[in-house]
Amino acid sequence: MNSPIQHLPAKKINSFYPPQRTLMGPGPSEIAPRVLAAMSLPCIGYLDPIFVDMMDELKTLLRYAYQTDNPLTFPASGPGSVGMEMCFVNMVDPGDKVIVCRNGVFGGRMIENVTRCGGVPIVVEDTWGEPVDPNKLEETLKQHPDTKVVAFVLAETSTGCMSDAKTLVEIAHRYGALTIVDAVTQLGGTPLFVDEWNIDAIYSGSQKCLSCTPGLSPVSFSERVVEQVRARKHRCQSWFMDLDLVLGYWGTTNRTYHHTAPINGLFALHESLLLLREEGLENAWSRHTRHYLALKAGLEAMGLQYLVQEPYRLPQLNTVRVPEGIDEAKVRKALLQEFNVEIGAGLGPLAGKIWRFGLMGYSAKTENVMLCLSALGSILMDMGYPVKVGIAEAAAHQSYSEQHALAAAKKIKAA
Numbered sequence: 001m002n003s004p005i006q007h008l009p010a011k012k013i014n015s016f017y018p019p020q021r022t023l024m025g026p027g028p029s030e031i032a033p034r035v036l037a038a039m040s041l042p043c044i045g046y047l048d049p050i051f052v053d054m055m056d057e058l059k060t061l062l063r064y065a066y067q068t069d070n071p072l073t074f075p076a077s078g079p080g081s082v083g084m085e086m087c088f089v090n091m092v093d094p095g096d097k098v099i100v101c102r103n104g105v106f107g108g109r110m111i112e113n114v115t116r117c118g119g120v121p122i123v124v125e126d127t128w129g130e131p132v133d134p135n136k137l138e139e140t141l142k143q144h145p146d147t148k149v150v151a152f153v154l155a156e157t158s159t160g161c162m163s164d165a166k167t168l169v170e171i172a173h174r175y176g177a178l179t180i181v182d183a184v185t186q187l188g189g190t191p192l193f194v195d196e197w198n199i200d201a202i203y204s205g206s207q208k209c210l211s212c213t214p215g216l217s218p219v220s221f222s223e224r225v226v227e228q229v230r231a232r233k234h235r236c237q238s239w240f241m242d243l244d245l246v247l248g249y250w251g252t253t254n255r256t257y258h259h260t261a262p263i264n265g266l267f268a269l270h271e272s273l274l275l276l277r278e279e280g281l282e283n284a285w286s287r288h289t290r291h292y293l294a295l296k297a298g299l300e301a302m303g304l305q306y307l308v309q310e311p312y313r314l315p316q317l318n319t320v321r322v323p324e325g326i327d328e329a330k331v332r333k334a335l336l337q338e339f340n341v342e343i344g345a346g347l348g349p350l351a352g353k354i355w356r357f358g359l360m361g362y363s364a365k366t367e368n369v370m371l372c373l374s375a376l377g378s379i380l381m382d383m384g385y386p387v388k389v390g391i392a393e394a395a396a397h398q399s400y401s402e403q404h405a406l407a408a409a410k411k412i413k414a415a
């Protein structure tokens with residue numbers, strides 16, 4: 001006897017059509033139309049020779065984005081958190097000492113990863129909104145010369161602060177430690193040179209400055225890591241993330257089934273990396289800076305103040321202090337409901353104190369900057385904050401035209 005079918009409640013469920021939003025939060029960013037189109041193409045098999053050729057191109061494009069020759073460079077199947085975990089489970093064995101530099105939310109997650117791997121975390125703390133202090137790292141390494149790995153976040157999305165990866169890696173290597181670097185928000189937005197900076201293991205995400213669908217994590221591992229993985233005595237605690245096994249699929253010869261790749265997602269990543277290649281890395285970086293300067297001009301014209309000091313600011317993630325007496329959640333709600341604009345809230349100790357304005361990838365464009373400033377000005381004015389509608393747009397306009405003039409002058413000089 002079959003059991004009776006359980007019917008759903010009467011509420012009708014329709015096909016889901018998300019609204020068109022302007023995404024200016026900490027990610028996801030807006031997806032470029034060409035990337036969306038690539039994603040909707042028919043699925044093919046994950047060992048189809050045509051797909052396998054596409055995987056090779058994908059790895060080549062990723063090496064360009066990361067500025068590395070590392071053969072072991074590929075998109076892990078899963079969000080940025082999977083890339084993070086893939087680094088830790090392959091590089092940290094029980095009892096290993098790992099220094100984690102924490103200056104925001106994501107450093108905290110790294111500590112959690114170390115603990116779950118059975119490692120011994122040693123935490124170098126810095127204030128949220130400030131970069132990792134290289135002197136503190138060096139002091140800690142002196143006290144713990146047997147440290148195996150140093151881990152830090154290059155672009156802290158929770159605070160909008162960038163650290164000096166080149167210096168931190170150089171210090172770690174001087175004490176014989178390998179490095180794990182979080183570049184989830186960095187990749188495609190601000191300069192990153194994996195080989196020149198000698199980074200050992202790095203991971204990123206598809207949905208921030210690459211403007212691709214969420215759920216993919218580009219990773220890259222140096223030969224130093226590969227050697228260590230080959231020599232390890234323990235089997236990696238994770239079957240899914242074991243680099244030895246994943247290599248059977250993403251390696252260069254005899255590809256075999258490991259797990260079903262997120263095929264259409266990989267079509268999308270291929271297209272988004274192609275867009276990055278067509279634009280050129282330097283142009284993508286300077287585009288992020290150009291729109292940051294205009295947004296900054298507008299926000300400051302409204303009297304808002306940045307959390308992070310200028311030299312450490314991430315152009316792709318702007319954090320500003322919420323003015324005294326303003327209900328920050330109400331502002332975000334009005335931005336979303338009245339203007340279809342999404343921005344981010346503060347996290348941890350910064351909750352309620354800051355807003356986070358993302359200018360990532362395809363979202364880093366003039367119309368987003370102008371709409372956001374206009375919407376914010378009108379909402380703040382309605383709430384009684386002393387700002388005149390229009391002053392922010394005028395300041396942003398001024399910034400754009402000064403930058404255009406500067407670029408034109410440079411061109412004439414070069415010609």
Ligand SMILES: *Cc1c(COP(=O)(O)O)cnc(C)c1O
Binds near residue numbers: 081106153184185215
């Ligand atoms: C977004 C983000 C992550 C996590 O990525 P998910 O795709 O959400 O798993 C990790 N680190 C940083 C710095 C991030 O900004």
